[in-house]
Amino acid sequence: MSKELKFPFDLDLSGLDTGSITNILNDIEHHLPLMDSDGDLSQLLEVKEFFEGELMEFRRLH
Numbered sequence: 001m002s003k004e005l006k007f008p009f010d011l012d013l014s015g016l017d018t019g020s021i022t023n024i025l026n027d028i029e030h031h032l033p034l035m036d037s038d039g040d041l042s043q044l045l046e047v048k049e050f051f052e053g054e055l056m057e058f059r060r061l062h
Contacts, residue, residue, distance in 0.1 A: 013054055021055045 013021070028048045035041040 016054075018055060021051055024051050025055070 025048065028044060028051070032041065032044060032048075035044055
């Protein structure tokens with residue numbers, strides 16, 4: 001499956017640094033066990049994947 005997943009809405013994260021994105025990812029990790037349904041878990045994992053991708057982008061690495 002070569003189809004690239006797109007985040008469900010447009011976000012401008014250019015103002016965030018790596019520390020901010022790392023904090024968001026840590027918050028997501030803490031919330032994962034609290035998800036009641038598979039749908040909620042799936043959506044949160046999608047958000048996590050999005051932020052992990054943003055963290056890996058060259059413009060965020062110094």
